Each structure stands twice: as C-alpha cells, then as structure tokens.
Amino acid sequence: MNIVRLxxxxxxxxxxxxxxxxxxxxxxxxxxxxxxxxIVNILNQVSIIGxxxxxxxxxxxxxxxxxxxxxxxxxxxxxxxxxxxxGQYPIIVPITVAVATGLAFGAVNGVxxxxxxxxxxxxxxxxxxxxxxxxxxxxxxxxVIDLSxxxxxxxxxxxxxxxxxxxxFALVFAVFQFVLTKMRFGRHIxxxxxxxxxxxxxxxxxxxxxxxxxxxxxxxxxxxxxxxSSRTVVGSPIAGQGYELDAIAAAVxxxxxxxxxxxxxxxxxxxxxxIQVISNGLDMINVPSYWQQIVKGSIIILAVFIDxxxxxxx
Amino acid sequence: MVEKSxxxxxxxxxxxxxxxxxxxxxxxxxxxxxxxxxxGENGAGKSTLMKVLAGLYNRDxxxxxxxxxxxxxxxxxxxxxxxxxMIHQELMPIPHLTVAENxxxxxxxxxxxxxxxxxKLEAMTRELFERLHLNIDPWSIMKDLSVAxxxxxxxxxxxxxxxxxxIMDEPTSAITDQEVENLFRIIRQLKNEGSxxxxxxxxMDEIFExxxxxxxxxxxxYVQTCPIKGLERSRLISMMVGREIQxxxxxxxxxxxDTILEVKDLTLPGxxxxxxFQLHRGEILGIAGLMGAGRTELVxxxxxxxxxxxxxxxxxxKAIIITSPSDAIANGFAIVSEDRKDVGLVLKMSVGRNLTxxxxxxxxxxxxxxxxxxxxVSIQDQIRRLSIKTAGEGQQVSTLSGGNQQKVVxxxxxxxxxxxLIMDEPTRGIDVAAKAEIHKMICSLACEGKGIILISSELPxxxxxxxxxxxxxxxxxxxxxxxxxxxxxxxxHMATGQCLED
Ligand SMILES: Nc1ncnc2c1ncn2[C@@H]1O[C@H](COP(=O)(O)OP(=O)(O)OP(=O)(O)O)[C@@H](O)[C@H]1O
Ligand SMILES: [Mg+2]
Numbered sequence: 001m002n003i004v005r006l007x008x009x010x011x012x013x014x015x016x017x018x019x020x021x022x023x024x025x026x027x028x029x030x031x032x033x034x035x036x037x038x039i040v041n042i043l044n045q046v047s048i049i050g051x052x053x054x055x056x057x058x059x060x061x062x063x064x065x066x067x068x069x070x071x072x073x074x075x076x077x078x079x080x081x082x083x084x085x086x087g088q089y090p091i092i093v094p095i096t097v098a099v100a101t102g103l104a105f106g107a108v109n110g111v112x113x114x115x116x117x118x119x120x121x122x123x124x125x126x127x128x129x130x131x132x133x134x135x136x137x138x139x140x141x142x143x144v145i146d147l148s149x150x151x152x153x154x155x156x157x158x159x160x161x162x163x164x165x166x167x168x169f170a171l172v173f174a175v176f177q178f179v180l181t182k183m184r185f186g187r188h189i190x191x192x193x194x195x196x197x198x199x200x201x202x203x204x205x206x207x208x209x210x211x212x213x214x215x216x217x218x219x220x221x222x223x224x225x226x227x228x229s230s231r232t233v234v235g236s237p238i239a240g241q242g243y244e245l246d247a248i249a250a251a252v253x254x255x256x257x258x259x260x261x262x263x264x265x266x267x268x269x270x271x272x273x274x275i276q277v278i279s280n281g282l283d284m285i286n287v288p289s290y291w292q293q294i295v296k297g298s299i300i301i302l303a304v305f306i307d308x309x310x311x312x313x314x
Numbered sequence: 315m316v317e318k319s320x321x322x323x324x325x326x327x328x329x330x331x332x333x334x335x336x337x338x339x340x341x342x343x344x345x346x347x348x349x350x351x352x353x354g355e356n357g358a359g360k361s362t363l364m365k366v367l368a369g370l371y372n373r374d375x376x377x378x379x380x381x382x383x384x385x386x387x388x389x390x391x392x393x394x395x396x397x398x399x400m401i402h403q404e405l406m407p408i409p410h411l412t413v414a415e416n417x418x419x420x421x422x423x424x425x426x427x428x429x430x431x432x433x434k435l436e437a438m439t440r441e442l443f444e445r446l447h448l449n450i451d452p453w454s455i456m457k458d459l460s461v462a463x464x465x466x467x468x469x470x471x472x473x474x475x476x477x478x479x480x481i482m483d484e485p486t487s488a489i490t491d492q493e494v495e496n497l498f499r500i501i502r503q504l505k506n507e508g509s510x511x512x513x514x515x516x517x518m519d520e521i522f523e524x525x526x527x528x529x530x531x532x533x534x535x536y537v538q539t540c541p542i543k544g545l546e547r548s549r550l551i552s553m554m555v556g557r558e559i560q561x562x563x564x565x566x567x568x569x570x571x572d573t574i575l576e577v578k579d580l581t582l583p584g585x586x587x588x589x590x591f592q593l594h595r596g597e598i599l600g601i602a603g604l605m606g607a608g609r610t611e612l613v614x615x616x617x618x619x620x621x622x623x624x625x626x627x628x629x630x631x632k633a634i635i636i637t638s639p640s641d642a643i644a645n646g647f648a649i650v651s652e653d654r655k656d657v658g659l660v661l662k663m664s665v666g667r668n669l670t671x672x673x674x675x676x677x678x679x680x681x682x683x684x685x686x687x688x689x690x691v692s693i694q695d696q697i698r699r700l701s702i703k704t705a706g707e708g709q710q711v712s713t714l715s716g717g718n719q720q721k722v723v724x725x726x727x728x729x730x731x732x733x734x735l736i737m738d739e740p741t742r743g744i745d746v747a748a749k750a751e752i753h754k755m756i757c758s759l760a761c762e763g764k765g766i767i768l769i770s771s772e773l774p775x776x777x778x779x780x781x782x783x784x785x786x787x788x789x790x791x792x793x794x795x796x797x798x799x800x801x802x803x804x805x806x807h808m809a810t811g812q813c814l815e816d
Contacts, residue, residue, distance in 0.1 A: 184674050184682050191671055194660035201619060201657050202672040202726075203643040261662035 015255060018303050019270050019277075026281035033284055040163065046276040047165035048155075048231070049246050050269060051172045052224045055217030056247040057268045058176065059120075062213045063193035063260030064113060067124040068105055069221035069247055071131025073240030076101040076225030078135050081144035081235025084151035091150045095226060102222020103215050105131060110211030128244065135237035144235030155230035165227065172220065177265050189213060194261030250275060253303050274303060320382075321346050321510040322367075322479060327376030329362055331713065333705030336362040339376070340536040342529055344479065344510040349501060351521050351542065352514045354531035354554055355745045356717030357703035360514050361403055363531075364481045368400040369393035397478035401471075401485045403514075403716045403743065404655055405464050409457035414439040416456050417471045442474050447496050461488045461653050462605040462771070469497060473504065480504065481512045484716065486520060487742045488652065490604050490771040491806070498524050516717070516745050517772065518547060530554055555747045562750045563778025568761035570781060571595040573631075575734055575765055577616065580625035585611045586789035588624075593734065593765040598756065600780030601769045602805050607786040609769045610652050613736045617642045617649045619657075629734070643672060648732035650724055652739045652769075658723035659711050666693040666707035668722050673729045696725040701748065716743040724752065728759075735759060738769045753779060773802050787811040 027034040052069045059066040079101050080094035105127055112123040157164050180186035188209050191199045200206050224243075229235045252258060253274055254267025278299055282292045322344040329337040337359045344350050352360050365371045367378065369387030378385050380396060387393040390400075407416055414435050415422070423434040439452035448466055456464065465488045472480055482501075486494050501511055501524055515521055521528065522542060530537040530553045537553055552558050575593040580586070586608045593599050601609045614620045616627065618636040627634055629645060636642045642649075651657040659668050670689055675681055677689040693707050700721040704714060711722055720743050727735065737756070741749045756779065760766050770776050776783060783800050785793040785808035793808035 182684050182686075184678050184684060187667065187671075187674055187684070190663060190667070191660050194662040195656070197657050198660050199671070201617075201639045201649065201651065203640040204671075205640060257662075261660065 014306055015253065015267060015270055015274075015303060018306055019274050022274065022277060022281070022299075026277065026284070030281070030284040033281060038280070038284075040166070042273070042276050042280050043166045043169075044163045045280070046272050047163075047169035048224045048227050049243060049250065049276075050169045050272045051227070052221050052243055053247040053250040053268050053272050054172055054176050054265060055220035056244070057251040057254075057256050057263055057265055058180070058189055058213050059217045060248070060251050060256045060258060061180075061193045061260065061263040062189045062210055063196065064210065064214065065120040065124060065248075065258075066109065066214065066217050067121070067244045068109060068127040068131055069217065069224070070240040070243035070245075071128045071135065072102050072105050072218055072221035073225035073228055073243055074135035074237050075105070075131050075138065076222035077229035077239050078139045078144055078235040078237055080226045081147060081151075081229050082138070084144075084147045084229075084235070086146070086148040088148075091148075091154070094151060095154075095223075098222045098226035099219050100222070102218040102220065102225070104218070105221070106215035106218020107211065109218065110214030113214070114207040114210040132237075139235065139237055141237060143237070144229075145233075147230070147233055147235075152230055152233055155227045165231070168227070172223075173265060173269060180265060185209070185212070190261055192260075246272075246275060249300055253300060275300070319346050320344075321380070323377075323379040324363070324367065325377045325379070327363060327366060327378070328374045329359075329366055329371060330374055331705075333709070334534075336534050337366070337373075338534045340531065340534070342536075343539070344512060346478075346508050346510055347505050348526045349505060349511045349513050349524055351525035351528040352512055352531070353516075353521070353528060353550070354537075355533075356721070356743075356748060357533075357715040358531040358554075359534040360531060361483055361715060362534075364400060364483055364512065364514070367393070368398055368481060394475055394477070397475075398481065399472045399475045399477040399479070400481040401468050401483060403483040403487070405461070405468055407456040407459075407464055407467070409455075411456055412453050413450055413456060413459070413467055414452035416467060417442070417474055442470055446470055446473070446500055460606060460610065462490065462493065465489050466493060469500070473500060477509065479510050479512065481514075483514045484516070484743055485513075486515060486517065488739065488771065491773065492604055494520065516743065516749070518550075518746065519774070522547075532556065551746055554745070562746060562753065563775070564750060564754050564757065565779060566757045566761060568596050568757070570597045571763060574629065576626075576628040578626045578628070580612070580615060580627075581623050582608075582611055582615045582620055583623050589791055591784055591791065591794075593767060595763045595765055596760050597781045598760050598766045598768055598779055600776040600783040601767065601786060602773065602776050602783055603786035603809050605771075606788075607809065608789040609786055610738055612786070613649060613738055613767060613769065614651075617647055617736060619649075643730065646733035647736065648672075648727040648730050648734070649736040650727050650738060650740045652742070654719055654723050654742075658726075659719060661710070661712035663711060664708045665697070665702065665704050665711050665714065665722055666690070668711050669693050669696050669707075669726050669729060672726055692729065696729060699728075700725050701751070717745055717748065720744055721748065721752075728755070732764065734765045734767070736767045736769075739771065740768070741770070741772075741775065773805060776805070777802065785809050 032038060056066055056069060076098040080098040083089045083094040083097050109124055109127055112118050113120045155165055159167055188204055191204060192206050192209050196206055225240065228239055250271035251263065251268045253271030256263030256267060278296050279292060282295060287295065320343060324342040326339050327337055328339055340363060354360055366373045369390045369392050385396060417439060418435060423431040423438065425431045436452050443450060448470060450463055469485055485497060504511060513525060525542045527539065528542050529539040532554060548558060572595060573592050574595045578590045579588045581588055589612060603609050611620060615622045618638045618641055627636055634645050636645065655661065670677060670693060677685050679685060697704065697707065702721045703718050711719060724740060741752055744752065756766060768779055777800055781797050783795045783805060784791050785805055787809055788811065792811060795804065
C-alpha cells in the first residue's frame with residue numbers, strides 16, 4: 001500500500017528522478033563531473049538554449065510549434081553584430097535590433113498560423129528557411145567580426161562571481177514562470193492550447209493570444225542570438241544550427257505536450273539540463289562524438305518513454 | 315422469446331482512482347433478452363463499471379463471469395471479440411473520417427488488392443442504416459454531423475457488431491423523441507434476438523418504457539436490484555438519492571417585464587432565413603424542434619459563433635453588434651453549449667480553471683495579475699452550489715463523470731452573471747436531483763429579471779420550464795405557443811412541419 005502510494009507520488013516526478021539518476025551515474029563514472037566548476041560550466045552552456053526553450057515551451061503549450069528559433073538566432077546575431085562594432089552605437093542599439101528581429105519573425109509566424117490558418121509546421125519551416133537565407137544575405141555570407149568590449153561582455157562577464165548568462169537565464173525563467181502561473185495571459189495560453197473552440201466561445205481572443213505567444217518566442221530567440229554572438233565574439237550566419245530541435249526536445253523531455261494545453265517551465269529546465277549533462281558527461285568519460293549523438297538520441301526517447309508510462313498509470 | 319439465461323455476472327467489483335473510490339464491491343447481473351437499467355446519481359460509478367466490463371479500465375478487485383466463464387478484458391477489442399459492445403457517454407468519433415469509415419473502422423471490407431472496397435462499405439452501411447431507419451449519408455464527414463446525428467451513428471456502430479451484450483451509456487442524451495422511439499424499436503428487436511442490454515439513463519420516462527429490471531448505485535456502492543414493473547417513481551428516486559424530490563420542474567411564476575432582446579431577420583445561409591423573435595426580462599423562452607431543425611445553429615449565430623449574413627440584434631432597445639463570442643459576452647450573453655466536450659470545456663484543464671475561464675478578468679488586478687485566493691473562493695462556492703462531485707478543484711475535468719462535467723459548463727456561465735442566458739440542452743446527462751436543482755436555479759435567474767433561452771430535446775423539460783415556446787422546423791419558426799396553450803401533441807405537430815390552424 002505504502003509502496004503503491006510512493007510510486008504514485010514519485011510518478012509525477014519521473015523526469016526529475018531520471019535526471020538525478022543520470023547525474024549519480026556520471027558522478028560515479030567521472031570524479032570531475034560533480035564539481036562546482038563543472039556544474040557552473042554546464043549551467044553556463046545550457047543558458048542560451050534554455051532561454052530559447054522557454055519560448056518553444058510556451059508555443060507548444062499554446063498548441064503551436066516553432067521551427068524557426070535556430071534561424072532567428074543567426075539573423076538576430078548577425079544583425080546585432082552589425083551594430084556592435086567598437087565606438088559606434090550604444091549597447092542598447094544591438095540589443096534592440098536583436099530582439100526586434102525576433103519579434104518580427106514571431107509576428108509573421110503568429111499571423112500566418114492564426115489568421116492565415118496555415119499549419120505551424122509549414123509556416124515555421126518556411127520562416128526557418130527564409131531566416132537562414134536572410135542571415136547569409138545580411139552579411140554577404142561572411143562572419144561579422146570586430147565587436148566592441150561592451151558587446152562581448154554581454155555574455156562573457158560575471159556578477160558576484162556568477163556568469164552573467166546563468167543570471168539572464170534565471171531571470172527569463174522567473175519572468176515567464178510568473179507569466180504562465182500568475183497572469184491571466186498565462187492561463188489563456190493553456191486554454192487556447194487545450195481547446196481552441198472552447199476558448200473562443202469563452203470569449204478569448206484566440207488569434208491575438210497565438211500571435212503574442214509566437215512573438216514572445218521570437219523575441220527570446222532573438223535575444224538568444226544576441227547572447228550567442230557575444231559569447232562566440234562573432235556574428236555568424238550559420239549560428240544556432242539545430243537549436244530549434246534541441247529547444248523542442250528540452251520542452252518535450254520536460255513533459256510539455258506536443259498537442260498543446262499541457263506543460264511546465266520547470267520541466268523544460270530539467271529537459272535542457274538533461275541534454276546538456278548528457279553531452280558534458282559523455283565528453284567527460286571520453287565517448288567519441290559520433291557515439292555521443294547516438295546515445296543522446298536514445299536517452300531522449302527513453303526519458304520521454306519513462307515519463308509517459310508513469311503518467312498514464314491508473 | 316428466448317429463455318432468460320444468465321449472460322453476465324459481475325461480483326465484488328472495485329475500482330479506485332486517485333482521490334476517489336469509484337466502485338466499492340458492486341454486483342451486477344444480466345440475463346439474455348433483458349434490458350437491465352443501471353441508475354444512480356452523477357458520479358455514482360455507472361460509467362466506470364461499464365468501462366471495466368468493456369475492457370477500458372482494469373478492475374482492482376472482483377470477478378466477471380461471462381456465460382459462466384471468468385473473464386478479464388484488457389482492451390476494448392478483447393471485449394468486442396467476446397461479444398460486448400458499448401455506446402459511450404462521451405461520443406468518440408474520428409472527426410475527419412466519413413460516417414461509413416467510422417462505423418467499420420478496423421474491419422473495412424477489402425478488395426483482393428487489400429484496398430478498401432468502397433462499394434461494399436457503402437452497401438453495408440446503407441443496409442445497417444436501413445435496419446435502423448436512419449437517414450444519414452454514409453459518406454458525410456463525421457465532424458459535419460450534429461451531436462444528435464453522431465449519437466445515432468454511435469448507436470448504429472454498437473449494433474453492427476451483433477454482440478450478445480450491448481452497453482448503452484446515456485444513448486439518448488442528445489437525440490429527440492423521434493429518434494428515441496426508433497432506438498427503442500431497435501432495442502426490442504435486439505432483445506427478441508436474445509441479446510442483453512445494459513441501459514444507463516437519467517430520463518425516468520424512458521426507463522419505465524424500455525426497462526425490464528433496474529439496479530441502483532449510490533456513491534460507488536450497490537443499492538438494490540428490482541423489476542421495473544410496479545416500481546414507483548418516487549421510490550426509485552429515493553433509492554437513488556436517499557431522499558424524496560418534490561418536483562423536477564419547480565416552475566415559479568415571475569413577472570415578465572419589458573423586452574430585453576429583439577432579433578430581426580437573422581439569417582444563416584443554408585440553415586435558416588429571416589428569423590425574428592423577442593425575449594423579455596423574467597421570461598424563459600423554450601425552443602423546440604426535431605433533430606436538424608436549426609435550433610443550435612440559431613443560438614450559435616446569436617452568440618457570434620457562426621457568422622450571420624443578415625439580421626439585427628437589439629438589446630434593451632439598443633442595436634448591438636455581435637461578430638464573435640467575446641462581443642456577445644461583453645453584451646451580457648452567456649451560452650451553455652450543447653457539445654460540452656468540444657465547445658464547453660477545456661478537457662485538459664482542471665475543474666477550477668474551467669469554471670473561471672470566461673470570468674478570469676474579475677479575479678485580477680490591472681486586468682492581468684491573478685488574485686488566486688479570490689478565485690479559489692468563487693470556485694469553491696460554485697462547486698458547492700452545483701454540488702459538483704470532484705476530488706478537488708485541481709482535478710482534471712476530463713476525469714469527472716459526464717453529469718458533473720455538464721455542471722462545470724453551467725457553473726462557468728453562471729459565474730459570468732449574464733443578462734441573457736442561452737442554454738442548449740443544459741441538463742444533458744444530469745441526474746434527477748441535480749436537474750431539479752438546476753431548474754430551480756434557472757427559475758430564480760428569470761425572476762431576477764434575466765432573459766433565458768432554453769433548448770431541449772426533452773419535451774417535458776420545455777413544457778415544464780418555459781413561459782413561451784417557439785417551435786422550429788427545417789430552419790423556420792413554425793409556431794409560437796403561450797404557457798397555457800402548449801401540449802406535447804401540439805408542439806410535436808408544429809415540429810414536424812404540419813401547421814396547426816385553429
Ligand atoms: N479517469 C478517472 N480519473 C479519476 N477519477 C475518475 C476517472 N473516471 C471516473 N472518475 C471518478 O469516478 C467517479 C464515478 O464516475 P462515473 O463516470 O462512473 O460516474 P457515472 O455514474 O457514470 O456518472 P454520470 O451520471 O454523471 O455519468 C466520479 O467521482 C469520477 O470523478
Ligand atoms: Mg457516466
């Protein structure tokens with residue numbers, strides 16, 4: 001009886017348990033894994049993809065799908081870098097440019113999916129491809145280099161000894177967690193994703209909610225692009241390859257439903273960490289990189305499988 | 315008549331869900347050639363027991379004997395193979411497939427190339443429909459059907475297996491008298507062929523007409539089994555709810571005041587044209603009609619769910635424009651829709667979240683920031699007021715019993731405190747006791763000076779509750795009757811389009 005109850009309780013936390021287990025295994029295999037330095041390193045590396053995954057999560061919850069973040073990262077990074085050369089513009093300009101680029105992409109995604117009624121997979125596949133082209137066009141296929149100190153410090157400084165990326169990630173998480181759980185808009189996102197017709201009949205403006213969600217996700221991807229260009233000290237048109245899939249994977253591993261209406265940001269964080277820890281850990285125990293991809297893919301499927309099994313019990 | 319031999323016996327069946335014991339040690343027996351009615355309040359465990367029998371849920375304890383053999387089904391297909399088919403309370407069509415494909419899903423006739431033999435499929439469906447006197451095109455897409463038509467298709471599907479046992483979980487919740495009669499004819503035929511039928515319904519008249527024997531559950535427990543012949547209604551009700559209920563239609567007369575709503579020349583192309591009517595404060599306006607008469611379409615158009623091509627809506631003397639549900643809500647309208655699963659509820663959300671969905675703004679400051687404590691108080695009030703049976707406001711609404719889900723839809727719209735309340739089959743699937751409560755609530759809302767539009771396929775409900783009745787037939791208003799004039803015959807006459815001139 002008690003065991004049954006224990007299982008019931010823990011089943012909710014399936015993914016957390018899987019994550020902890022993974023960490024334990026890696027700590028045993030490599031003594032270096034569980035050190036402050038490595039943990040900070042992992043967190044630092046997960047931050048940018050984590051910020052983007054927050055956007056992907058809210059899009060998924062609203063019943064949509066966004067394949068464009070990776071391309072937005074590239075466009076926004078290149079555009080921002082153009083305004084990031086030493087002694088030209090104040091730092092607020094490249095920041096605004098990056099975020100505005102993301103917002104614009106998001107607006108197109110949102111309008112075409114909601115008002116245009118085109119399936120999100122198609123729309124965002126299109127904007128992803130367009131974005132990749134625009135990124136190359138915006139810099140003639142050449143990386144944008146020669147960035148200002150201030151620009152570089154956006155992603156490469158520390159506050160009270162904590163890398164700034166980690167702090168930014170924590171802030172983004174906190175803000176969006178608040179939006180999703182404590183604001184009316186957040187409630188609307190879940191409702192629209194859960195049942196569009198019922199939401200419409202209940203008086204929600206479904207289209208504007210969807211557009212807003214895509215715009216937020218775009219803005220986050222644009223911001224992520226800015227940070228990535230700062231971190232790598234270059235605005236690269238091929239940056240962010242595959243980020244959209246990592247972001248979606250993080251959300252789904254964390255329990256967000258691909259059919260909408262269900263999901264939690266805390267889960268997404270765990271999902272993103274899981275992906276990062278797997279690569280980090282496999283590096284650490286010297287698994288060759290070809291194998292890493294195979295192992296990573298398998299662990300993602302396994303994690304979601306365990307999670308779904310524990311959910312559907314009863 | 316086939317000899318009454320025991321077909322099915324369930325003993326000591328128990329089933330728990332997180333937070334509730336849905337079934338506690340219940341017993342149920344079914345004989346050949348018998349219609350066994352299963353009754354009980356909303357959330358008594360009727361559907362749960364049937365789902366255990368049909369292989370959808372695993373039981374925690376107990377035995378099921380089918381023709382004397384111990385069985386346990388782990389999936390619906392196993393149950394069907396053993397001769398048990400079920401009409402579910404919640405319709406489960408595959409929306410983008412055709413009617414014929416829905417019925418013969420997974421057992422489509424195939425040609426020698428293993429492609430679907432469409433001609434044969436059509437012939438099979440037509441034959442089935444003929445037997446059931448159904449007039450639905452086998453090739454229409456499921457999602458284009460009305461709820462009533464979908465229910466008829468589900469009934470057709472369940473009978474198409476030629477099962478020994480047919481479970482009917484509230485098969486008539488959305489269909490009108492005409493189809494009910496048709497269904498009863500089918501049931502009698504099945505009975506004579508020796509099938510056993512388990513019939514769940516909250517409609518007393520039906521039960522007394524079609525049932526042979528009745529079993530009552532209360533709160534997941536077996537109460538009693540007895541023959542229906544000679545059973546008193548009042549005794550049945552007290553068996554079910556543990557107390558007496560005076561009046562299911564506690565109509566209170568209240569002052570009917572000035573016009574609150576005037577609809578002029580409302581047109582929805584292809585469905586109805588130039589409909590005009592008025593609604594007064596304090597009035598309950600019933601709309602009667604047969605399946606496909608356009609009643610639901612009428613109120614959906616009024617509410618802005620469907621786009622009208624023409625027509626004016628005047629509220630309190632002022633012309634208003636409604637192009638979407640949010641306009642309607644802003645103008646004080648509310649609609650308890652017929653289809654709770656697709657239109658009424660967000661099934662993936664909790665009971666509480668569903669209750670406050672339309673009125674969320676009232677629990678915020680600056681329009682956005684949730685005040686969860688105040689929201690919680692409202693939710694708890696509403697759960698109590700409608701006696702919604704739930705393990706807590708956080709329970710996912712899809713796991714409530716059908717009747718309790720319906721109460722959530724009603725509760726959600728009552729919270730919006732509307733001036734004009736449209737109710738399309740509001741008591742669908744709701745038990746007698748709760749029905750009486752909801753009727754009382756509707757009356758007291760009318761007495762507060764609100765205008766109420768009531769659509770119901772149950773004529774007694776229309777007759778018992780309305781002050782005035784509009785009768786519709788094929789998109790037209792064929793009659794209007796005042797409270798002193800309406801009788802069942804009179805309404806039926808108008809609903810079938812035979813105008814009554816006297
Ligand atoms: N999947 C589930 N998860 C949790 N609780 C459930 C689930 N299914 C049913 N329940 C609970 O079990 C109880 C019995 O439900 P059931 O659907 O059998 O009632 P019912 O007698 O069919 O009622 P109604 O007349 O309203 O259809 C209810 O309290 C319901 O909330
Ligand atoms: Mg039920």
